[in-house]
Amino acid sequence: MASNRPRVRVPRNPAKGDVMTIKTLISHEMETGQRRDDEGNVIPRNIIHSFKCVYNGTPVFEADMYPGVSANPYFEFYVKAVESGELEFIWTEDGGQTFSTKEKIEVS
Amino acid sequence: MKGIIQGRGLTRRHMLSGAAMGTVALAGVSVWSRTAKATRAEAMAAIKERVGGKEPQASSKIELDVPEIAENGSTVPMGVRVDSPMTDEDHVKAVHVMATKNPDPEIISFKFTPMSGRANASTRMRLAETQNVIAVAEMSDGSTVMTQKEVKVTIGGCGG
Numbered sequence A: 001m002a003s004n005r006p007r008v009r010v011p012r013n014p015a016k017g018d019v020m021t022i023k024t025l026i027s028h029e030m031e032t033g034q035r036r037d038d039e040g041n042v043i044p045r046n047i048i049h050s051f052k053c054v055y056n057g058t059p060v061f062e063a064d065m066y067p068g069v070s071a072n073p074y075f076e077f078y079v080k081a082v083e084s085g086e087l088e089f090i091w092t093e094d095g096g097q098t099f100s101t102k103e104k105i106e107v108s
Numbered sequence B: 001m002k003g004i005i006q007g008r009g010l011t012r013r014h015m016l017s018g019a020a021m022g023t024v025a026l027a028g029v030s031v032w033s034r035t036a037k038a039t040r041a042e043a044m045a046a047i048k049e050r051v052g053g054k055e056p057q058a059s060s061k062i063e064l065d066v067p068e069i070a071e072n073g074s075t076v077p078m079g080v081r082v083d084s085p086m087t088d089e090d091h092v093k094a095v096h097v098m099a100t101k102n103p104d105p106e107i108i109s110f111k112f113t114p115m116s117g118r119a120n121a122s123t124r125m126r127l128a129e130t131q132n133v134i135a136v137a138e139m140s141d142g143s144t145v146m147t148q149k150e151v152k153v154t155i156g157g158c159g160g
Helices: B012-019 B021-034 B040-050
Strands: A007-009 A019-025 A048-055 A058-065 A074-080 A085-093 A098-105 B062-065 B069-072 B076-082 B092-099 B106-112 B119-125 B131-139 B144-155
Touching (some): A007 A098, A019 A048, B062 B131, B076 B092, B106 B119
Antiparallel strands (some): A048 A058, B092 B106, B092 B131
C-alpha cells in the first residue's frame, strides 16, 4: 500500500469550548471480499476496519467499519476544543497495517 | 476522486481501478447483488447483538440523513445525528448503521465520547440495491433508539 495519503481538515485556532468540525479522507479501495477476478477467484477482503481520532492522548471519536463503507473512506465528525495540542488520526487496515497523520491546534 | 489510487502494482486489478475507479466500484456492487443477501431479520438480529440484546425503540431523537434516491450505489452519502447534550452523565456512546439488503448488513459503528461535543457524524456507504438503512444509537444510560429510511438505488443494484 504505497500511497494512502490520509488528509484531514481541522480548524487551526478554535476558541476554547468550540465544537470543531473535522473532515478526513484516505485513499483505499475498501475491497469487499465479495468480488471475483476474471478467473472467478474471490478477491480477498481488504478494508480499513477501524478509525480513531486521538486528542492529546485521549481517544475522542472512533469508527468500526465494514465492507459497506465506500472506497476512499470519508468522515465528518466533531470534537470539542478544550486545550492546545495535537490531534492524531489513525486508520487500521485488515492485516494490521496502520496509516496515521497528526495536526496541531492552538486553542485560544 | 478518480485516479486517486493509481500507481500501485501493475496487476490487472490495479490497472483497472486506476483507470476507472468508479466503473470498477459499480461492477463490485453488481457482483454483490448476485451473491448472498442479508434479510431484514438478520440485520435486526445483528443490531440487537450490537446493543446487548435489547430491542431498540423508534424515536425522533435520532435522525438519519440519506438521499431518497441514490444514483450510484457505490457512494451514497450518509449522516447520523442524535439529539443529546453530550455531557459525561448523558451522552451517545455509539451509533450503528445497517443496510438490510447488503451482503453484509453492517456498514459502520460510530463511537462517540463527551469530547465529541455533538453526536453527529457522516460518511459514504455502499448500497447493493434499493433498501432500508437503519441507524441505532446507544445512550450512556443503556437505552437504545433507532430510526430507518428507505434509499432507492438507481444504478449499482439489480434493477432497483
